[in-house]
Amino acid sequence: MPFPPERDTTDPNDAPHRTTARTGDPDGSCGAREDRSPRWARRARTGSAVTAVAAMAALGGGTVAHAAPAQTSQVAPAPLVLGKKAPTAPEHTVAPGDSLWAVAQRHxxxxxxxxxxxxxxxxxxxxxxxxxxxxxxxxxxxGSGASRAAEDPAPAAPQPRTAPAATEHVVRSGDTLWSIAQAHDVSVQQLLDDNDLTVGSLLRPGQKLSVAGAVRPAAAPEPAGTEPARKAAPEPERAVGDTFLGRTYERDVVESANRHHEQLASRPAPSREEMRRIVHDTAVQMGVDPALALAHAYQESGFDHQAVSPADAVGTMQVIPDAGEWASGLVGRELDLLDPQDNVTAGVAIIRQLGRSAPSTDVAIAAYYQGLHGVKKYGMYDDTKKYVKSVKAHRRSFGA
Incomplete structure (x- = not known):
């Protein structure tokens, strides 16, 4: 998870994040919010952001799929309706260089x-x-009955959530501690504790991990003759928690992480193998050792573009919003961290800049995780040293 150069540490009290400024009551209990989040985040929240997977069609083309010769890819044929008048809906004729994003914005x-x-x-x-x-x-x-019924189906009754039983997970290629923990609804720390692992441990295909489900104790019965206390409505369950590797993050940061998780989950996503190719090709184009970029990406997310951490680190390269703004300045254009190609471009741009600024490769790798200023000021934390060791091992593997 890269940090902008002026940031100190991975300590949650110093963790870079972008909150919304409140106006109104001093205690913040009411009043309007001024949204200072990056423009790409505001576009994503309003539903107008480009669909993420479209970026794979053109590595150097930013966030969209561009017009291309007929033989290059799948194009949906125009629908043919027999016996009916052609629809009167407005239309757009694609011009060279048009993209889904550009057409949508124009209209x-x-x-x-x-x-x-x-x-x-x-x-x-x-x-x-x-x-x-x-x-x-x-x-x-x-307004038509059939379409309205199709678009607005009756909501299904919520199913009761049961505590998962203790089970076993067999590691597959591309698995990470984060993705396994998310799949089995446990914390990364619990997964580490149950299997005597550290954050720097390497996972190998075929390795078996114990995954113990969380079991909640039954509530004690209330004394007879007493009126049961009225229970407060539980908070909705969040896909992204507020704690990661022993650090607890602020509410605004976690709320932003959950919004980004929801936005990524609603979009088509590249496969891990496709993300690996994007990382490799982008590194080559930007003059960065592909093995190093692949090692960072694998350590950060296992090439899972839908990964979001409680620190609001987003996508394959696990870039936080502040670092995304820094990377945008490095490449000279605004980057959308929810877009696969832009996310990788941000991560590779930061790797390249750290390689130029850091006194050694080890410090450059550590700075991606802890921040360059933090490494220079405090030295490498224990978990940072493990991160550097893991990335270097992955680099050797990808460079073989």
């Missing part, structure tokens, strides 16, 4: 709607001359 629609109206996948390329609908077809116009 004030969301990318996911544009994809749905035209039966496109996130990986589809646009061809010059191709016609795109800019509104829902008449047959699926809002």
């Amino acid at each position: 004030g629609v969301a990318v996911d709607e544009l994809m749905r109206w035209n039966d496109l996948s996130g990986a589809a390329l646009l061809l010059p001359g191709q016609t795109l609908r800019l509104a829902a077809p008449e047959s699926a116009a809002p």
